[in-house]
Amino acid sequence: MSHTPAAQDGTIRLTVAQAVVKFLGQQYSERDGVRRKFFAGCFGIFGHGNVAGLGQALLQSELESPGELPYHQGRNEQAMVHIAVGYARQQDRLETFAVTASVGPGASNMLTGAALATINRLPVLLLPSDIFATRVASPVLQELEQPYGYDVSVNDAFRPLSKFFDRVWRPEQLPAALLGAMRVLTDPAETGAVTIALPEDVQAEAHDWPVALFAERVWRIGRPIPEPEVVEAAAAIIRGAKRPVIVAGGGVTYADANEALRTFVEATGIPIGETQAGKGSLPFDHPLNLGAVGATGSPAANHFSRQADVVIGIGTRYSDFTTASRTIWQNPDVQFVNINVASLDAVKHAGLPVLADARQALTALTAALDGHTTDAAYRADATARAKAWDDEVVASFHSGFGAEHGVLGQSEVLGAVDEVMEARDVVVCAAGSLPGDLHGMWRTRDRKGYHVEYGFSCMGYEIPGGIGVRMAAPDRDVFITVGDGSYLMMPTELVTAVQEGIKVIVVLLQNHGYASIGALSESLGVARFGTKYRYRNADSGRLDGGILPVDLAANAESLGITVYRAKTLDELREALKQAKAGDEPAMVHVDTDLEHQSPSGDGWWDVPVADVSTLDVTQQAKVAYDKNKATQRDYHRPAGR
Structure with a gap:
């Protein structure tokens, strides 16, 4: 040797x-x-x-x-x-x-x-x-x-x-x-x-x-500069728009172009809608931030999107959730200007491709549009609609659902987390009904304060992903929001958090089933089949018996995690404060209602319904599906024409 x-x-x-x-x-x-x-x-x-x-x-x-x-x-x-x-x-x-x-x-x-x-x-x-x-x-x-x-x-x-x-x-x-x-x-x-x-x-x-x-x-890591001719072409399209909107994607934050976006928005008066990866592109309370756009979007962002004659996509890949399965832009004359480092995304929807770094492109466009701005009434309408949605969100945080029903609603839990978190803290999620609620309702204040994995929406990502976030940002508290379904997929890395002394705060919402797919199932005429954690009923032979006696808080304790249990809203707030004040990885366990519906926008997601069925609920769902399907569009008109 x-x-x-x-x-x-x-x-x-x-x-x-x-x-x-x-x-x-x-x-x-x-x-x-x-x-x-x-x-x-x-x-x-x-x-x-x-x-x-x-x-x-x-x-x-x-x-x-x-x-x-x-x-x-x-x-x-x-x-x-x-x-x-x-x-x-x-x-x-x-x-x-x-x-x-x-x-x-x-x-x-x-x-x-x-x-x-x-x-x-x-x-x-x-x-x-x-x-x-x-x-x-x-x-x-x-x-x-x-x-x-x-x-x-x-x-x-x-x-x-x-x-x-x-x-x-x-x-x-x-x-x-x-x-x-x-x-x-x-x-x-x-x-x-x-x-x-x-x-x-x-x-x-x-x-x-x-x-x-x-x-x-x-x-x-370079910052590709846009071609001057392309910048002028993009500026000409934007100058001709009456109702332009911006779709801010993850590329804004990856390029650290948030301040450049703010400058552009304030100079031109063009409001923005945010994708899942783009949440935090601007603070939630910026007067021209309409909030989430698309299938889980806010009423404000979706309203402006439906009427938009020019869509400026910045660092977005236009997923089906962002486009509401291509139903969100209904103006027959809509055109797209796509700022992206990836040519694959820059040419989508027959848009004008501005192949460049987001910061460089926004800076160039701001200069090219010097003196141009949207109508004052348009800007005022954007601010008013965004404020109205935020008021509805805050009201849902304090809805009193838990006091009335004896178990908290999901929006109440998110409201409590929002109260306890500081501006630079990070919320983490990936799958279930939580990503939709977070996209539409979360009041992001920092460009790195929102971390929802929604490209793959992988159950089980939450805990390990949150550990990675905390390792990258040890000066920020990381709140991992996860349902019991996703928790059961991959709780093992809690042991890694204990071993490495990585402080994460897991907020576990136990509702004894799959809330997201349950609601989707119901809308598709499948009656929440296979989405509840229940005993097999000896009489019916189906999984419609009693609730399983699963104690995930005890499971987390067995892995070395400090656990706080909460049932009421006051108990939840106190538990979150204690977890945040501590130095060790912790879990806040709270029971929530499986079928509670948080306020949402009116976006649609294309998930096919059975063409034929003997079930009335499925037949009714097919009628609704066909109605939405009729609004689906292709975008083939070349930008600038």
């Missing part, structure tokens, strides 16, 4: 895994002159595929070069990816984590996380172990055998889920794979999950590497 020698003749002898760790520890991102370490560390769960490779390399690094690539222990492979994603989003995609898992089930457990990262366009480096490159002992434990190809493994499933994929069969291939990975991870338009599959024997194989491979490397 040999030890790692000092550099000789411009090379250094390391295993492939040691080379990976050393390389990753020297990567930096830089934007606007600020340099930061790109990898905050590596999360990993070890098995026979990576324990002697990356496991050994991370141990050696921890002992010999502390801080090079700090190791963090996870409990679930999918959850580790979620932590990295939460961290990357909070850091505006300028930093992330690497994540390693063993061959087979460990690797394939990361597939959901990979899809989530790519759909949300958030950088994370996945290092799944792979089958033996030599195949000397094939088939090895956990190997997927395919008769049509002996080089296929479960890791090939990462190919369609990744923005970059490579498999390192030989050490000589590693430098190109690593550089390719960094190219994509630091590309604002093309980032997402990046996968480098590492065969377990290759990880432990030694090679003589050029020392230059491990020099500090800075990846500059």
Whole structure:
């Protein structure tokens, strides 16, 4: 056995895994002159595929070069990816984590996380172990055998889920794979999950590497400037508009263009609606912030959208929730101006593509529109409608539902959280009915204060994602709002929070079922089938018996979490204050009504209804569906014509 020698003749002898760790520890991102370490560390769960490779390399690094690539222990492979994603989003995609898992089930457990990262366009480096490159002992434990190809493994499933994929069969291939990975991870338009599959024997194989491979490397995150001719064309379209609106997406915040957006809005008088990722583009109480737009949008934003003759999309990919399944823009002459770093999004709805950084484009457009503003009555109407919706939201926070029914309504819980949180604190969510309520009702005051994963809307993201947020922003309290359905998917990382001393506050709303899908099911004529947690009834043979005696607060306590139980609104407020005042990870457990409906807008979401049915409720739902479907539109008119 040999030890790692000092550099000789411009090379250094390391295993492939040691080379990976050393390389990753020297990567930096830089934007606007600020340099930061790109990898905050590596999360990993070890098995026979990576324990002697990356496991050994991370141990050696921890002992010999502390801080090079700090190791963090996870409990679930999918959850580790979620932590990295939460961290990357909070850091505006300028930093992330690497994540390693063993061959087979460990690797394939990361597939959901990979899809989530790519759909949300958030950088994370996945290092799944792979089958033996030599195949000397094939088939090895956990190997997927395919008769049509002996080089296929479960890791090939990462190919369609990744923005970059490579498999390192030989050490000589590693430098190109690593550089390719960094190219994509630091590309604002093309980032997402990046996968480098590492065969377990290759990880432990030694090679003589050029020392230059491990020099500090800075990846500059540029700000593409819009073409002057395109800016003039966009300005001409906007000048001709009578009822323009802005759709502010996640690209506003990722580009740190919030102040540029405020300047543009105040100069032109154009109101904005916010997507899920765009919440916080402006503070909720800005007079021209109409709030959420689309299927879960506010009445104010949806009203202005329906009449809009020009839509200025900034950093949005126009998902079906944002467009209300293409029913929200009803003006037959509507045109689109799309500011985006990604050409895929810039050309959507036949819009004028302004392919540029959001801050640069907004600054240029503000100058090009100097002196132009919307009508005073238009601006006043926007402010009045936004204020009316906020008044309705505040009223729902204090509706008295809990006092009347003996169990709190979801909006009351959100109101209590809103009262306790400070402006810079972060609310986290991902799936269920909570994202819709948060999108429409949450009163965001800080550009990084709202973190709802709604590209994949992945149940179970909330707790690990919230841990990642807190790791990225240790000076902010993180409130993780989660229903019992999502909690049951992935509570395991609470142990990681305890182990690492990461303070997160989990607000668990237990309503004994799936509130979101239950309400959707009812609207589709499926009568909340399969959406309640109930015993199987011996008489009916169906799942319509009594409520299950599940105690999730006790479960959290068993994982080492400090738990506060609340039943009334006063108890809830006090529990939230105590959790915030503490230094340890905590849970506030509260029972809520499964079928309580928070105030909402009038957006529609296209989910098909059965064409034929013997059930009256389904037939009625089909009539309503066809009526909404008739309002669905395609947008093919070229902008500027």
